[in-house]
Amino acid sequence: MQALTNRVKVLDQKPLTFKERLYLPAIFSGMLITFSHLFKKKATINYPEQKRPFSPVFRGLHILNRDEEGRERCTACGLCAVSCPAEAITMESAERQKGEEGLYREEKYAAKYEINMLRCIFCGLCEEACPKDAIYLTETFAPANYSRKSFIYGKPDLLIPDPTKEPEAFAKAQGGIKAHKEKVR
Amino acid sequence: MGTTEVIFWFLTAVAVFSALMMVFSKNPVHSVLWLILVFFTISGHYLLMNAQFLFIVNLIVYAGAIMVLFLFVIMLMNMEGDSEPRKNQWMTLAGIISGGTLMLVLVAALKDTGTQRQLVQMKEGQIGLIHHLGMVLFKDYVVPFEISSVLFLSAMVGAVIIGKK
Amino acid sequence: MTNHLNLLPYLSIDFALLFEKLLLIIVVVTGSLVVAMYTTYAERRIAGFLQDRRGPNRAGPFGILQPLADGLKLFMKEDIIPTSSSKWLFIMGPGLAMLTAVMTGAVIPWGSALKIGEKVVSLQIADINIGILFIFGVVSMGVYGIMIGGWASNNKFSLLAAIRGASQIISYELAMGLSLIALLMLTGSLSMKTIVEQQMQGGWGGFLGWNIIYQPLGFLLFLICAFAECNRTPFDLPEAENELNFGYHQEYSSMKLGFYLFAEYINMFISSTVMATLFFGGYDIPFVNEANLANHWGPNIVALLGTVCLLIKSFLFLFVFIWVRWTIPRFRYDQLMDLGWKKMIPLALANMVITGAIVLWLNK
Known part of the structure; x- marks a missing residue:
């Protein structure tokens, strides 16, 4: 039969020669191989202290963005929920009342915004669908937990810190988003 | 003591x-x-x-x-316990008689030997050390020793033959 | 006065000797336990290195407290005795395994002798003139730890593993004994101490007297048999996870399991030391004339240096044990028996005959 590729290796089923039946040369060469691995670079890292860099397109937990004045950007348009293939996002919208202009950027806002992290497949379609720059996927991943309920992330879990109250934490979160955007581009 | x-x-x-x-x-x-x-x-x-x-x-x-x-x-x-076959009463009797006879023979043999008067050498006997034992086995009793090894060999060969069947 | 008290003066016991030996026994036993503990650590660490990993490095600096943590874990675990097991034998199994493992250290000469004041304290618990045979005897007792444990567990896999282990140990004991007979022809003595002292007489400060130079094949056979006796890979069939779940100690938990695992490591240490003693000069410091050195530095320091030297040699063998474990896969059972009976024993016999012939020829 003609071989399909030139990479075919014919299996050699001859009985072992005397040298092979001594086993010891093969064992010694194997032991040399393992010994040489003593001095090789370790493939693993000391995890909590050292971390591997994520790939540029890594998609982790979501955050809800604020603008510079600390107003929520989300208008509860529902595009993210529509685009979500796993149907992980639910939201309820509400109308902005008088006196809440400092809290919400537009007239409509999300009163409830929940992502079920157990359903989410971290595809990033919500991020692409969002017209208001309101949702981003970060480089953190969901920590382990005991109950299913705790994996439904509400607004308090998702919103980034308020720049008027915690400017440093906000800058950090914003910086992450900017870096993320640049990397994806 | x-x-x-x-x-x-x-x-x-x-x-x-x-x-x-x-x-x-x-x-x-x-x-x-x-x-x-x-x-x-x-x-x-x-x-x-x-x-x-x-x-x-x-x-x-x-x-x-x-x-x-x-x-x-x-x-x-x-x-x-169930798989053990029930023993015949005659068998028990035969066992008792043969065992008793053996014991009688042993007791009689022990009684006649001089062991009662001859004390065992405690602690300082040299005959059991490997050097002396080797000398005795390979000088005085070479022939019986070698013959017994042939006996063992034949037993081993016999076992192999039975195993091959 | 009771009869009991009257007895004491008649019991001719040398209490100084008793105390000295007791101290030595305690030191040797704790020493081998500590070495066994750290061999578990070394095993995991070296396994990590050989597989490009890091190994345990969390408990203490470089993870050196890991064995303590493991021991504590084993102590804290619930001790389960299966209801269908035979209880006393189940408890006896690991105890026997541990006992036989620790007992072998008694005849190994750990060093020459210390001189404390006028008293000469030998660094060997018992210099009996059948030292090597004693080791064989104790090793053959070691089978019972495995067999009793495996049988008392009342578990098919344990029983199978126990029977495998026992037949493996018996088979390789033969080859081991035969491989040593050639060595004994050269030394003419069964006492470990005499064998070491003979090796120290060789040239180059004792190095040329090492038995490995005269008995390379014997050493190789002994090494392979030592692997089989310690149930180490490639002969770890009694613990073959993929066919017997966990082997003969499957039903064991807590410190009883710990005893079995520990006994294995102690056996490794002791057999490493035996190899170092029989073939690599024991406490002989290579390229150094001990007698000259003792004149300069005093006998005690040299004796301790010799002990350190013996320990270094046996640690090297321990490394080989670990190194082989993470290199060579396990034998199949028929291959194991084939190797033991059809290769090792004929080779050992040939080695014996050749050595015997050469000894006869040289002595003529």
């Missing part, structure tokens, strides 16, 4: 007790284990007579190898 005697009587008591336990225990595996203890105590007696070679060879060969094979067989056999 010196240390040697204390140890001697202790070993003797343990040996007799475990020999009795070997006979009377219901579970064959326990019997084997008691028998191993008997071998240990007897090895201890050898040691008291300064027969170090006999001591260790008794341990290696009897306690270490032969009893392991015994254990093998007993562990692999299904030793349930």
